[in-house]
Each structure stands twice: as C-alpha cells, then as structure tokens.
Amino acid sequence: MARPGIRPLPAGAAAGAATAPGPARPWGQLRPGVVxxxxxxxxxxxxIWMFQGLGGGNRSFILWLRAVKLAGLITVGASVAVATVLFQTVSANRxxxxxxxxxxxxxxLLQTLLVASAGVTGFAAIDPAAKFLAEVAVMVLLAGLLFGALLGRGARDIPRMILTxxxxxxxxRSISGFIARILDPNSYAVVQSVSFASFGRIDATLLLPGAAIAAAAIAAALVLAPRLDVLALGRTAAVSLGLRFDRMVVMSLxxxxxxxSVSTALVGPVAFFGLLVAGMAHGLASSDRHAVLLPTAGLIGALILVAGQTLFERALAQPATLSVVVxxxxxxxxxxxxxxxRIR
Incomplete structure (x- = not known):
C-alpha cells in the first residue's frame, strides 16, 4: 500500500530504477558509435590537412612539414583535453x-628565469630536447609541491582552493612580468614569443619526445580510469572504498x-581551450566514467585544433587566428x- 503523498511506481519501473542513466544530458546520450x-x-x-592544395615541387618535404604540424596539433589537443578533465576530477569542479x-x-616563469639567467644567446644554444625534459621534470616537481598538499588536504574547501x-x-605572472621588464629588448622579445599560444608554430625537435611523454601520460590516465571514477566520488566515499585518496590526487596532478608542460612547450600557454573541450566531452559522453570521458575529450580536442587550423590556415589564410577564437x-x-x- 502506497504511503500518502508518494505515487506508486509503474510496473517494471522498480527494476529499471537501478540502471537509470540519471538526468538527461543537454546533447542526449552517447550512442555506441560516437567515439x-x-x-x-x-x-x-x-x-584534408595533409593533401589539400598539394601542388608541384618537393612534395615529400611539404608532406613532412604538414605531418609534423598535424602530429603537434593532435598531441596538443589531446593533452590539453585530458589534463583539464583530470584536473576537474581532482578539484571536483567543472x-x-x-x-x-x-x-x-x-x-x-620558468622560461623567463631561463632567458634572464642564460641570455638570448645561451637560451638559443640550449639543446631543445634536453631543455624540454628538464622543464617537464621541474613542472612535475613544483606542481606536486604547490598543489599536491593543497588539493590533497583541502579538496573539501573548494573556495579556498580556487582562491589559493x-x-x-x-x-x-607578476614575477614573470617584473623580470621581463628589466630585460633588454632582445631578451624581452624572446620571453614574449613563449608567452602566447600559436597553433601554427610547432617545434619539430620537441615533437617526438613531447608526443611520447604525452602518450605515456594519457595511457597512464586511462589505466587509472577506474580509480579516477572513485576519486570523483569525493574524499569520504573514496576513502571508505579503499582508495588512497592523497596518493591518487598527487598522481593525477x-x-x-x-x-x-608538453602542450605549452609545443604551442605556448592556453587558458580556456581545455574548459571548452571538457564541457563538450561531458555533454557528449554517455556516462561520467573516465574510460569513456578521457578518449572522448582527447578526440574532441584534437578534432577542434586540426579542423580549425585547416579552416583558418588554408581557407582564410589566417594561421594565427585559431588561438584567439578558441x-x-x-x-x-x-x-x-x-x-x-555549475561551480560545485
């Protein structure tokens, strides 16, 4: 007998309630073939990017240049997308x-300090691959020191985390700006060149190590997908399920x-591109499981950059416009x- 004020469920609804997909997503459920x-x-x-407008001349050289830029765009798009999804999972904030x-x-700041200490000549003489690997190591170390304790201990205090x-x-940014303003004009120009994103500028010498490191990091994120699902439940629920919460937070960071660091070294800093891609991935994915969400976000990020750069560079002859638009x-x-x- 139904209690007053509670409507009885229709026949068969009780069996389906356990498997209900939850609230409808703005763009509908993801069908099996969307990925x-x-x-x-x-x-x-x-x-289209590789072969559109391929005329005479040294075609092998042209194809090589296009392949390098294509690989860079895919690497950057997937890296930014996956990094944003991971960070939103750790911070529990979309x-x-x-x-x-x-x-x-x-x-x-690291680039500015390097230019200020080594000078323009010394900065240009540094081996790009060695410099890139050192930057990745420093970024990981400093990120762990700065944000590991912050998010690992204060994930429940979202406003304080955001403010910090x-x-x-x-x-x-203030320290970088101060150091840049006391540099000579040539050094300042070098600092400015690495301070803004340009999807048309891909350093071929960094592509191979960058793509390899990014692929390894994305693969590690996919392996950790089940643990990320538990992490997204929050500290209390995750710890009760046996997850080492602080350790998982540090690994994700x-x-x-x-x-x-890979995406920034290849094209420069980007601020809101990852936010756009992560939002689209959450809207298209059939669930919040990271095994689905991470590949979807990576494909969307790479697709936006490749399609956008093809449009602006080939059709509109404005190769530097894509970063502004995204x-x-x-x-x-x-x-x-x-x-x-949507702030949670």
Missing part, C-alpha cells in the same frame, strides 16, 4: 582549468603537470558555466 565517428572525423580532417590554477603561469590557485597564478569561445563557455551555477 568511432569522432575518430573518423579526425582522420578525415587529417587527410569550471576550473590548470591555467586558472597557475600551471601555465609557472611554465612562463588564482593567487599563485597571479604571483607567477603529476599527469596534469606533464600534459600541460580562447574567446572558451571564455564565453566559462561565463556560461558561472551563470548556470
């Missing part, structure tokens, strides 16, 4: 990106630092999340 469709769309855009918390500002991260980012759209999406009250 394959994203991969096919990325392959099609890649073919409006945060590693850039907001100061990761990109930390990278720019923003303050650290502002501090890093280390992966974020690696992926951010940052603008990401900023609008950030405001949308704020207005919709």
């Amino acid at each position: 394959a469709l994203l991969a096919a769309a990325l392959a099609l855009c890649s073919l 409006v945060l990106t590693p850039s907001i918390m100061g990761f990109d500002a930390l990278y720019v 991260g923003v303050i650290l980012g502002v501090m890093f 280390a992966l974020v630092a690696v992926l951010v 940052e603008f759209l990401g900023g609008l999406f950030f405001l949308y999340l704020l207005l919709r009250g």
